[in-house]
Amino acid sequence: MSIQETGVQSLKRNKFSEYFQQMRFTFRDPILLVSVLSVLIVVVMFILIPLFTILKESLFHQGKLSLYHYNEIIRLPYNLDVIWNTIKLGLSVSAVGTFIAFIFAYAITYLKIPSKRLFKILSVLPMISPPFVISLAAILLFGRSGLVTRTLLGIRTDIYGFWGLMLTQTLSFFPIGVLMLTNLLQNIDPSVEEASQALGASQWKVFTTVTLPLMIPGIANAALLIFIQSLADFGNAIVIGGNYTTMAVQIYQQGIGSYDMAGATALAVLLLLISMLGFILQHQVIGKKSYVTVTGKAAKDRVLIRNKKATIPVYTFCMAISILVMAMYALVPYGAFVRLWGVDYSLTWRWMKYVFTIGMPYIVDSTILSALSTPIAVILGLVSAFIIVRKTFPGKRLLESSILMAIALPGTVMGLGYVLTYNTPPLILTGGSVILVVALVIRSMPVGTRSAIAALKQIDPSIEEAATVCGASSNKVFTSVTIPLIKPVFFSSLAYAFIRGMTLVSTIIFLVSAKWQMLTVAIMNQVDQGLYGAANAYCLVLIGIVGLVMGAMSLILKKMSIDLGAGY
Amino acid sequence: MNNAAKPVKLKDLTKTFTTATRGEVKAVQQVNIDIQPGEFFTLLGPSGCGKTTLLRMIAGFEMPTSGQILIQDQDVSSKTPDKRDIGMVFQNYALFPHLNVFNNIAYGLKLKKVPKDEIVKRVHIALNMVQMDDFAERVPSQMSGGQQQRVALARALVMEPSVLLFDEPLSNLDAKLRVHMRDEIRRIQKKIGITTVYVTHDQSEAMAVSDKVVILKDGIVQQVDTPQRVYQHPANEFVANFIGKANILDGKIVESTETRAKVEIRGVVFDVPVYKKRAKGTDVRVVVRPESVLVGKQGFTATVTKSVYMGTTQDYRLKFEAWDVEISDNNPTSKRVYDEGEEMAFSFDPDSIHVL
Known part of the structure; x- marks a missing residue:
């Protein structure tokens, strides 16, 4: 009431001075100020400015403000086809992928069936492998010289195009849905379903009247996530898309292939808009409607369903998919030793030798750049999560939404943005290694930030306050309390950042130069030239490096958890 | 632990929050309190009365909108919590889950670079004071709530702070343990003679442990007095109804x-x-x-x-x-x-x- 008496003017002034005071209070600590500034600078320079440059370029033609580039999209029917291709593919992959994901998640959490471990591992596998493995394997199986198509069936059809993309994208992206839905299903309190059974519902009725309705927001969420992934996918689309061109590929071909960066910008803005729409829908509309609380664990264990009418068909389905995926993953290492796939299946060292001689620079560069970007991405990810969850500072909301949004940014759009922004003064980075490291960092940091935010929210702030009261400065609190408490996230971020660095293709394909090359680009070039043996060998080496690093990391993790005692 | 007890003075302390839904909220208004050296001083009131905000301002986690906080006549309002020489015990214990009892208690001493043998000595004195001598190797997840709170108390005491702060330390414990622990806290506080500020919404707890009680309502001080006088001579109807x-x-x-x-x-x-x-x-x-x-x-x-x-x-x-x-x-x-x-x-x- 006193607010009205003092008037709006002084309220504004009060608010401002209150805010200013709060800032001074927060930044009593110089280390905090430095961390906030450095995270803000990285986000502004390497996420916001590149996006802004694309938008700006798309609105200028021959130095004047114009909608020329957008007109070009509408004028050329080819471009409209590309847009329609992308959306049609996204919707199809999303529908089928979500369906498979739900069955896997349901089987893992609700059914009494064997091989659950296998299903769980398989559902993580495509996420940590290079984007090409599945496409490459699909070509080896169903391509022009495919094992199934040519050798077994003797038909000369090919997989390139919609159906090939549909197959490979579905197999690549359904796992992310499995993870998400398994988490949600595990959080449904079994007593809700038991209550339904006690009221006379059969197991099928429990499923259709309780479990499924509870999961609808989650399912929609998973569907949107897969849709966004499909839109952004470059690796599969360029390898197996054939004449079925998607927006991500078209942006690359127009920008790099035809040297028409400006022309690519309008398409990039469109792709960005569609992705952002999906992202906003996912977070705003559906995120809030979730019925399932993600905080605590369910009160008790679920009684698993043994009914054979449910278990047998579901098990068969999951097993069939798993065998397909396993076969695909087995095929690539095998193909690395086959002389000429589809023609001459005799074994040879030729491709491995090729990879370790001519291909050596690619292997070394990729590993060095990934190893360089990993600690940067992890530290930035954790620090940004820490300041977002625990501190108040100007620009916090902008920072948080930019980082989370970056998860949904299509890689080709980012690549185009970097090329447009950083190959002209004042800051020229293209051609060097710095921009590659930047790209790898920005493509993996946001996921680390997101999981660290989730982990930090689970930790009572008073634990950190207790450390402060004991005399710890803010960076001491961070290193001696916060990091040890979110150690699992710390290590998974490390692993993720490295894997992401080794497997990324979409953004860096815009940025590689004669001086700095990447393994994934080498694989893509080999596939492009039809040299599947070399492509397979590169893939095998890549998987080997990732496997070695992961193994070493889990060894360190084990050793550290023994040191810290079993209690945590 | 023969720390000379220090007085705490709150001068015109005010805290205003601006929230999106309720506009300006006055959490604490013009609070003037003198806490004597060695006094057990309790902030009492219903939830939302501003008692926790007041305590967190003394600790340095919240910024006062206006007013001063003086410890031993020194204005600490602009200092960070780690520079205020305070000890604090939290409602949910806030033990470091990745450290065992010994390392939890030694945490602050290590930061101060206290020599190792002295750390061992002081941690064991603190453990002895809270009667947890045999628990040095345990990790927090292996202990009951009451045991964890004893360790949290030891962690605060070992630093020999000028002021000890408690934020509803017993509200997560069951009724019987609550009574036992409050007697323990009082016993230890009397033994060391440390100035203590204690937050609770439980009036019988406040009566049992305090030298002096302040009753707060909507951020405004209703009465500052001894437990007896607050009960027998409440300043107003609110106090009369709130206490008993x-x-x-x-x-x-x-x-x-x-x-x-x-x-x-x-x-x-x-x-x-x-x-x-x-x-x-x-x-x-x-x-x-x-x-x-x-x-x-x-x-x-x-x-x-x-x-x-x-x-x-x-x-x-x-x-x-x-x-x-x-x-x-x-x-x-x-x-x-x-x-x-x-x-x-x-x-x-x-x-x-x-x-x-």
Whole structure:
């Protein structure tokens, strides 16, 4: 009431001075100020400015403000086809992928069936492998010289195009849905379903009247996530898309292939808009409607369903998919030793030798750049999560939404943005290694930030306050309390950042130069030239490096958890 | 741990939040409190009264909108918590889950670069003080809530801070343990003689441990006093109702001096102690505690609407004109017990009547 008496003017002034005071209070600590500034600078320079440059370029033609580039999209029917291709593919992959994901998640959490471990591992596998493995394997199986198509069936059809993309994208992206839905299903309190059974519902009725309705927001969420992934996918689309061109590929071909960066910008803005729409829908509309609380664990264990009418068909389905995926993953290492796939299946060292001689620079560069970007991405990810969850500072909301949004940014759009922004003064980075490291960092940091935010929210702030009261400065609190408490996230971020660095293709394909090359680009070039043996060998080496690093990391993790005692 | 106790002074302390939904919220308003060296001072009030905000301002986690916090006459308002020389015990213990008991307690000492053998010595003294000598190697997840809170207390004590802060330290414990732990906290506090600020919403806890209590409502100080005086001479109706049960009735001053007054309550005149002179005919409100109602004594009559045997007391509720009068009759075994629906004669002990 006193607010009205003092008037709006002084309220504004009060608010401002209150805010200013709060800032001074927060930044009593110089280390905090430095961390906030450095995270803000990285986000502004390497996420916001590149996006802004694309938008700006798309609105200028021959130095004047114009909608020329957008007109070009509408004028050329080819471009409209590309847009329609992308959306049609996204919707199809999303529908089928979500369906498979739900069955896997349901089987893992609700059914009494064997091989659950296998299903769980398989559902993580495509996420940590290079984007090409599945496409490459699909070509080896169903391509022009495919094992199934040519050798077994003797038909000369090919997989390139919609159906090939549909197959490979579905197999690549359904796992992310499995993870998400398994988490949600595990959080449904079994007593809700038991209550339904006690009221006379059969197991099928429990499923259709309780479990499924509870999961609808989650399912929609998973569907949107897969849709966004499909839109952004470059690796599969360029390898197996054939004449079925998607927006991500078209942006690359127009920008790099035809040297028409400006022309690519309008398409990039469109792709960005569609992705952002999906992202906003996912977070705003559906995120809030979730019925399932993600905080605590369910009160008790679920009684698993043994009914054979449910278990047998579901098990068969999951097993069939798993065998397909396993076969695909087995095929690539095998193909690395086959002389000429589809023609001459005799074994040879030729491709491995090729990879370790001519291909050596690619292997070394990729590993060095990934190893360089990993600690940067992890530290930035954790620090940004820490300041977002625990501190108040100007620009916090902008920072948080930019980082989370970056998860949904299509890689080709980012690549185009970097090329447009950083190959002209004042800051020229293209051609060097710095921009590659930047790209790898920005493509993996946001996921680390997101999981660290989730982990930090689970930790009572008073634990950190207790450390402060004991005399710890803010960076001491961070290193001696916060990091040890979110150690699992710390290590998974490390692993993720490295894997992401080794497997990324979409953004860096815009940025590689004669001086700095990447393994994934080498694989893509080999596939492009039809040299599947070399492509397979590169893939095998890549998987080997990732496997070695992961193994070493889990060894360190084990050793550290023994040191810290079993209690945590 | 013979730290010289230090005084804490809060001067015009105010905290205003601006929230999206409720606009400006005054969490703490113009609080002036002097806490004496070595005093056990409790901030008491219902949830949302600003007591935790006040404590967190003393700790340095919240910024005062205006006012000062002085520890030993030194303004600490602009210092970060790690520079204020305070110890704090949290509601949820806040032990470091990745460290064992020894390392939890040693944490602050290590930061101060205290020599290793001294750390060992001091941690063991602290453990001994909270009677947890055998638990040094345990990790927090292997201990009960009560044990964890003892360790948290030891972690705060080992630093020998100038001021010890408690933020509802017992509210996560079960009832029996709560009583035990509050006696422990009081015992240790008395032994060390450290200045202590304690936050609770539980009035019996506040009564049991405190030298002095401040009762807060909507961020405003209602009364600062000893537990006895807060109970016997509440400053207003809010305090009277918040601390224990209270019957609050209307009365009229018949005549008054500085120290005694004749007060007429529903036609009966009582000679009661007062602290200031009031004019004849003034309408007043009087507080009578349930245990100060004399059962069976001539004065008033009313119908019993509730009669409950509580073991140490027989509790009644009477319908007396517009009021419900609560009575707590001591040691009922040897007395007549009234049933619901019966008429009861009752009166008040004049010395226990408090004029607001």
